[in-house]
Amino acid sequence: MIPPGDLVAGRSMRHRTPDQVLGPYFPQERARVEQSDLTGADGIAQGEIIEVTGRILDRNGDPVSGARLTIWQANAFGRYRHPGDTSGLPLDPNFLGNAEFRSGNDGGYRIKTVKPGAYPAGPDWVRPPHIHFEIVGRFERLITQLYFPDEPLNATDRLLNSVLRPDLLIATVVSPRYRISHRVMNFDIVILRG
Numbered sequence: 729m730i731p732p733g734d735l736v737a738g739r740s741m742r743h744r745t746p747d748q749v750l751g752p753y754f755p756q757e758r759a760r761v762e763q764s765d766l767t768g769a770d771g772i773a774q775g776e777i778i779e780v781t782g783r784i785l786d787r788n789g790d791p792v793s794g795a796r797l798t799i800w801q802a803n804a805f806g807r808y809r810h811p812g813d814t815s816g817l818p819l820d821p822n823f824l825g826n827a828e829f830r831s832g833n834d835g836g837y838r839i840k841t842v843k844p845g846a847y848p849a850g851p852d853w854v855r856p857p858h859i860h861f862e863i864v865g866r867f868e869r870l871i872t873q874l875y876f877p878d879e880p881l882n883a884t885d886r887l888l889n890s891v892l893r894p895d896l897l898i899a900t901v902v903s904p905r906y907r908i909s910h911r912v913m914n915f916d917i918v919i920l921r922g
């Protein structure tokens with residue numbers, strides 16, 4: 729397994745999470761309230777409910793608290809809640825397509841959402857399931873995407889494979905210590921200074 733960082737002067741330095749393009753579906757309006765549950769407007773969103781947990785870290789592995797996170801993603805059918813998505817795939821009235829919140833004192837965050845569907849991005853390109861992230865710290869801004877493990881479409885995705893370390897963009901499955909009805913994924917995000 730490739731280590732998450734390099735030893736520099738005897739100290740483990742983490743790799744910055746690779747950048748990914750913003751894409752055409754960045755939310756047009758800021759969320760009215762900070763919250764990180766996308767699964768229910770008036771009912772329960774369709775698809776596989778998942779949680780994504782992780783921490784925002786700096787290069788030294790120290791937590792970055794108070795970073796502002798914006799996330800956006802397609803629904804379970806592969807459709808964005810965005811006027812620019814004219815794919816004709818089904819909308820889900822109960823799925824909130826984006827959310828905003830801040831990392832906690834330990835740099836941690838937790839999202840409740842559905843696993844996004846794959847969607848066509850061109851005549852010969854289907855994007856694998858992914859979640860878009862924007863992280864705004866005090867010093868820097870990172871735009872990236874989370875991918876899911878064991879997805880056949882990952883192998884041919886142009887954006888995922890445009891970075892030197894695609895493995896750093898793939899979430900890992902967490903084994904919950906308590907009985908839980910849905911999968912929990914982990915995705916730590918490294919920015920350089922915080």
Ligand SMILES: [Fe+2]
Pocket residue numbers: 751753801802858860
């Ligand atoms: Fe996307």
